[in-house]
Amino acid sequence: MDEKKVLLTGCAGFIGFFTAKKLIENGYYVVGVDDMNDYYDVKLKNWRLEILRSFRNFEFLRADISKSEELKELKGERFSVIFNLGARAGVRGSVKNPKIYIDVNIVGNLNLLSFCVQNGIEKFILASTSSIYANLEPPFSEEQKTDKVLSTYAATKKSAELFCYSYHHLYGIDVTIFRYFTVYGPAGRPDMSIFRFIKNIMEGKPIVIYGDGKQKRDFTYIDDIVEGTIRGKKKVGYDIINLGNSRPVELIYVVKLIEEELGRKAEIIFERPNPADLPITCADISKAKKILGWEPKISIEEGIKRTCDWFKENKDFIKSISTEENI
Ligand SMILES: NC(=O)c1ccc[n+]([C@@H]2O[C@H](COP(=O)([O-])OP(=O)(O)OC[C@H]3O[C@@H](n4cnc5c(N)ncnc54)[C@H](O)[C@@H]3O)[C@@H](O)[C@H]2O)c1
Secondary structure, eight states, rough: EEEEEEEEEEEESSHHHHHHHHHHHHHHHEEEEEEOOSSHHHHHHHHHHHHHSSSSEEEEEEEOTTTTTGGGGTTOOOOEEEEEEOOOHHHHHHHHOHHHHHHIIIIIIIHHHHHHHHTTOOOOEEEEEEEGGOOOOOOOOTTTTOOSSHHHHHHHHHHHHHHHHHHHHHHHEEEEEEEEEEOOTOOOOSSSHHHHHHHHHHOOOOOEEEEOOEEEOEEEEEHHHHHHHHHSSSSSSEEEEEEEESOOHHHHHHHHHHHHHHHHOOOOOOOOOOOOOOBBBBBBBHHHHHHOOOOOOOHHHHHHHHHHHHHHHHHHHHOOOOOOOOO
């Protein structure tokens, strides 16, 4: 096995890109997989991929993880770890088209677990989600019962977690599952609120808030997520670990921060809340602290500043990016 060679899926995605970049900078050889689908504007995925391609210790395979035959090219490669960050990730989309979420998030994850078994890969990391915690008392801890999820997306992630456990049990694969809490930052996802808010306010267009804006989210900055995810290489047997900021703020507070950074007032349209949305998310991060020595370092105020700076530096590019979802 080559300790420094890793497989990372979803490398053209938001979290996958920054994780791959950090691994490369830390001297790893990263084989990145992505199917470059058009769920959101592919221009942004290409933008990220071009940056990764500029590194010599990066290799790209365009493949769909839900089709095991497309992974055949990687057969025999002795990766030290697989980071499975590739997924269909939007909550709303999963309600519209559950089938594709099952194919990618469940079957795709299973294909990668099988790949581990066939190729003697001992470590597997899965990106899961705080959406799994529904109607529970915050802060959400990994020990809470999560068998009543509200969205199809969360159901597919919960299912992927269960397959990870059975593969750990059956084949001894060492698995770390991260439940991420609303991740944001530069070059983030155009289907998520922070991207849309910044783009629209910058361009003088109205923003839409579902509900009254008082719903609280445990927004977590991308660099903190990347740091935690990379620490996930540590052997744990099988464990589920929250990565969140553990300081939820109201959505409307984030809008205020963006207004201050951009020096422009937002025009807000309030619409009916989405039934799959949770009123609050908040991570109990004691396990991440204990097992990985990890804690978040970037406050929402600092994170929004850094994100707005990226938008200001890339104004023309962002103008060309569509925030429409394609499901
Ligand atoms: N961003 C968040 O707030 C958040 C929160 C919780 C969990 N997550 C999870 O983290 C992971 C990364 O999310 P993200 O925000 O970077 O999303 P993203 O959509 O930006 O990245 C996912 C990437 O996976 C790729 N992909 C999708 N289907 C694929 C397939 N069949 N084969 C190969 N590649 C495929 C996409 O093209 C995309 O580039 C996902 O598993 C997501 O569910 C994200």
